[in-house]
Amino acid sequence: MVVVLIQILIAVLIVSLISLLGILIFFRKKTLDRILFYLVSFAAGTLLGAAFLDLLPEALEEGFRESVPVFILIGILSFFVLEKFLHWHHHHAGHEHEEVHGFTYLNIVGDAIHNFLDGAVIAISFMNSTALGIIATIAIIAHEIPQEIADFSILIYGGFSKAKALIYNFLTALTAVVGALAAYFYSNAINNSTIFLTSFAVGGFVYIASTDLIPEIQKEKDLKKSLVQLVLLALGILLIWIVGKLFQH
DSSP: OHHHHHHHHHHHHHHHHGGGHHHHHTOSHHHHHHHHHHHHHHHHHHHHHIIIIIIHHHHTTTOOOTHHHHHHHHHHHHHHHHHHHHHHHHHHSOGGGTTSOHHHHHHHHHHHHHHHHHHHHHHHHHHHOHHHHHHHHHHHHHHHHHHHHHHHHHHHHTTOOHHHHHHHHHHHHTHHHHHHHHHHHOHHHHHHHHHHHHHHHHHHHHHIIIIIIHHHHTTOOOHHHHHHHHHHHHHHHHHHHHHHHHTOO
16 A cells, blocks of 8 residues: 555646646747736636536536535635735735735635545545556646636736745645545545535635636737637637546546
8 A cells, every 4th residue: 555655646746737837828028918817718618618528527426416506606706805805904904915806715726625535535546546647647637737827817906026926836736645645544434424525625716817817818809809709718628628528527
């Protein structure tokens, strides 16, 4: 079992390191300023794709349960309350934090839950067989490359510096390690709570995409730029769907 644990830790650390790709994409400030607004469209698409094409099917894998929509609603309401608190906190915290939008922290929470679940999936897969663990790891890496780049762009757009966004994105990615260890040592408890965590993450991702990112996209009035944003939104969804079909886990 020690060998399995080592395999699990290596896999989740590799997945976590994917979060560092963002700095390679946004190395030049001029490039960042030019494409960031459009990448928010792509980010919204990947969040919606991850919610409806990845997490929701996983929550419904064993059939429809009445608890799933309830947990999704709990996720949406929880993120609404959290955002209200963050807006209140920033309003009273002074000028240093006022430029950071509340949805950046919401995205961190949602992504942390998502990565926790990814870590748990990797651990459970390796505990079944090494081959299944490798397949699951490849699938999650394929999902995480566009997802982490999108998350990085959300943090930058929300007001974080590149360095701060990189650090937060990496720390959030490390929750995959926590999820893997929890699944390894407490597999029964994780299995019993997976539906709640997955459905909650669906609600969180839908809330962020629909109430924070899409309204930002709608501020663009130029028809050509709006069409580009629409294409990028659709591409974000399509990419998650394609990856899910190629690397089902």
